[in-house]
Amino acid sequence: MAEPTTTLKDNAACGTKPAPPCTLVIFGAAGDLTKRLLMPSLYNLAGAGLLPEGFSILGVDHNDGTDEGLRDSLTKALEAFSKDPTSEFHADRIDPKSWGFIRDRLHYLKGDFEKPETFEAMAQQISGSAVFYCAVAARFFGTIVDGLGQAGLLKQDGDHFRRVVIEKPFGSDLASARELNARILKQGDESQFYRIDHFLGKETVQSIMAFRFANGLLEPVWRREYIDSVQITAAETVGVEERGKFYEPTGALRDMVPNHMFQLLCMVGMEPPNSFDAEAVRSEKAKLAEAVRPIPREDAVRGQYTAGTSEGRDVPGYRDEPNVAKDSVTETYIALKLHIENWRWAGVPFYIRTGKRMTGRRTEIAVLFKPAPFKMFEDTPTDDLGPTVMRILIDPDHGVSTEFNVKVPGPQMKIGRVRSGFRYKDFFADRPNVGYETLLYDCMIGDATLFQRADNIEAGWAAVDPLLQGWPQKDVAFYPAGSAGPKEADELLARDGRHWLGLDGETD
Ligand code: BG6
Helix, strand or coil, X not given: CCXXXXXXXXXXXXXXXXXXXXXXXXXXXXXXXXXXXXXXXXXXXXXXXXXXXXXXEEEEECCCCCHHHHHHHHXXXXXXXXXXXXXXXXXXXXXXXHHHHHHCCEEEEECCCCCHHHHHHHHHHCCCCEEEEECCCHHHHHHHHHHHHHCCCCCCECCECEEEEXXXXXXXXXXXXXXXXXXXXXXXXXXXXXECCHHHHCHHHHHHHHHHHCCCCCHHHCCCCCEXXXXXXXXXXXXXXXXXXXXXXXXXXXXXXXXXXXXXXXXXXXXXXXXXXXXXXXXXXXXXXXXXXXXXXXXXXXXXXXXXXXXXXXXXXXXXXXXXXXXXXXXXXXXXXECECCXXXXXXXXXXEEECCECCCEEEEEEEECCCCCCCCCCCCCCCCCCCEEEEEEECCCEEEEEEEEEECCCCCEEEEEEEEEEHHHHCXXXXXXXXXXXXXXXXXXXXXXXXXXXXXXXXXXHHHHHHCCCCCCCCEEEECCECCCHHHHHHHHCCCCCCCCCCCXXX
């Protein structure tokens, strides 16, 4: 195969122009999300020349503060993150020109999100287009949108736009998600709300659509006749650590499934949209999510990690993490079997698992193809003709890899298993990216493709709602930290004559 070309590399970094002039209002300017992800993303966007001259940032928070104070604290945070190996942001040095562009445009407004005065003061400062980013705890989402609406800040005309970015979690079950949707839609039009799911900011997730729909090879076999099952995994080695307060009432199901895991499910299972227009794509995704049969309890396993060894060090069990009850039954792991009730996928199980403190870090979608129709190799010396498995690697590897069977060289007809694949880094230049750049930019240019529409969100909650309502909480299986999850999750697949793919490499 030819060497990667510079044309490919060039293509990866071009083709966009600066966003239109606007003010980015960040609620929660002193918060972790602002420091850890939003500022590095804006810095990267400035470095790529994608922010307009007429860009400004208004940080809002409840502490006393000044423009200069905000500038200093965010500069320090950016420098600290650039040196922190666990941070998403990597930079040998902060480029003074790019950061100067952001820094000079930072302003601060002290305000209580629950008080109309905050929004009235804001209205005095904003005249043209604006994006309001709710980088705050979920309980403030509705309050902020009400405040914006009541102060007239969501009124737009032909000359300027007003958009609101809402973080996750969007609701905590179907009823609360519906309630929040109804509440915000009283203040503005659906097209003004950008419900974020950071999985859609991952390059590899965005490229699933291109992989499926830009290659004629895949589409004919991407269906029930050829696919045995699909496994979607988001396994993490990290524990709950400092997030006990948030995690205790949330758990792995709410934290990961109706949002992130469903986004992966929709990408891999949706029908080809008529175009890459936002509404066309989002309609297909919503259609797929709505086709998921509500999940019965017997198709789900909840797990919680106990003390164990993770990446070579002893780690405590979930119940010994800070801000976690000693008798907590919150799940840190969930495995599910899903049925998609449509023409393409009827009868193909989609297995989903996600958990903390697992043996390896892998986010991937594995598509397992049906065996060859005729067992002509029955008498050949081979233990098992494993299925052809195509893995879409999302994290930490980025690429696609396929495992299949070949003849082992030699006089006998012996079958062996091989793997072939590609990694993005071998073909494309690595661009500075903490994961929010595309999302912020898209919101500013008004492209909602990578954001969740109200129906998409509600469909995700509807599928998991039977599990959230009335599942006895004590029904939790334990697994040691550093393992592949509880044995009950293995039994979920064993019942169907299948098993989970390994987490520590690309073989099963
Ligand atoms: C977040 C969850 O939304 O996603 C976290 O709240 C989880 O619990 C994280 O760790 C996973 O995201 P990523 O990008 O690290 O795979």
